Amino acid sequence: MKYCPECGAPVELRLPQDDNRERHVCTVCATIHYHNPKLIVGAIPEWEDGRILLCRRAIEPRHGLWTLPAGFMENGETTAEAAARETLEEANARVDITHLYSMYNLPYINQVHLLFRARLLDLDFSPGVESLDVALFEERDIPWDTLAFRPVKYTLQRFFSDRRSGSFPFFNADLNAPGHTHDGHA
Amino acid sequence: MKYCPECGAPVELRLPQDDNRERHVCTVCATIHYHNPKLIVGAIPEWEDGRILLCRRAIEPRHGLWTLPAGFMENGETTAEAAARETLEEANARVDITHLYSMYNLPYINQVHLLFRARLLDLDFSPGVESLDVALFEERDIPWDTLAFRPVKYTLQRFFSDRRSGSFPFFNADLNAPGHTHDGHA
Secondary structure: EOOOOOOOOOOEEEEEOOOOEEEEEEEEOOOOOOOOOEEEEEEEOOOOOOOOEEEEEHHHHHOOEEEEEEEOOOOOOHHHHHHHHHHHHHHHHOEEEEEEEEEEEEEOOOOEEEEEEEEEOOOOOOOOOEEEEEEEEEEHHOOOOHOOOHHHHHHHHHHHHOOOOOOOEEEEEOOOOOOOOOOOOO | OOOOOOOOEEEEOOOOOOOOOOOEEEEEOOOOOOOEEEEEEEEEEEEOOOOOEEEEEEEOOOOOOEOOOOOOOOOOOOOHHHHHHHHHHOOOEEEEEEEEEEEEEEHOOOOOEEEEEEEEEOOOOOOOOOOEEEEEHHHHHOOHHHHHHHHHHHHHHHHHHHHHOOOOOOOOEEHHHHHHHOOOOO
């Protein structure tokens, strides 16, 4: 941020009174502009035979790799609505969002990822504009080596393990930047 | 938003290509500026005798009312770190954050609230700059009529009920604007 979104004047980093970190503050109208983490919300759409719906990405980052339908939560919606909307947009698929299943913190990119278990309601799906392909996968056919994101990979691993045990407790974990020694994921 | 934070030129609402909602787009540099929900994260600090730590607010909104320590998540931290930081800032109290307990969606103000169960580690607490008072409450002494926020009230009600049953399953609910007929909370 270089300019004030409210008045267009330059901003500078300042420590506001009673605050403990520098903020972008307008040099003219004195508005303090805060920057906060974003929520990425998605679904684990499960068809009645146990297969999982994945999308192959038509956009960067990770063009060509597979992922669960997920994306940035929008203003004016709930987290479950966001997960259903992303599934509709990326896979033209209708789901019933059931339970929050995983939360991943990615503090190095200021993101929190939430993935919900979901029931896929019909087989009338197709690639949305951000997807090259959409398909249902049995566990043994999941493209583990070409999954786009770690929260998706780890969540799917845990999902299939939990499904064998018949219990899906909510879990959360922290991820550091790729290449970091400890990524907080058990 | 009236001006582009990157170049200072006016922005206008436009529907970007391949998007389905209007965004603030810069009329000069064409940068698209997205606005997303914010996370409010807090703790339910429980002392070893079962009492819960509450803070009386020294700031608006809800000046003078009681709340759990909570606030806007900051960039560069995890949700659990945010809950511990808010507890330290508002109550000068140290906690061990244990489990995510509740998630409230407040889509009418573009917020998602997360509250964690937490173990209060010592009794050396005091009001932070945003608090008038900090105190431990048994269930029967909770100031139910002067609690600041619905997610705090509903979470505390559920917490004490769950504690009697010995099980604290994660739950989530949606809240509409106060006064709305159905607020999604059972």
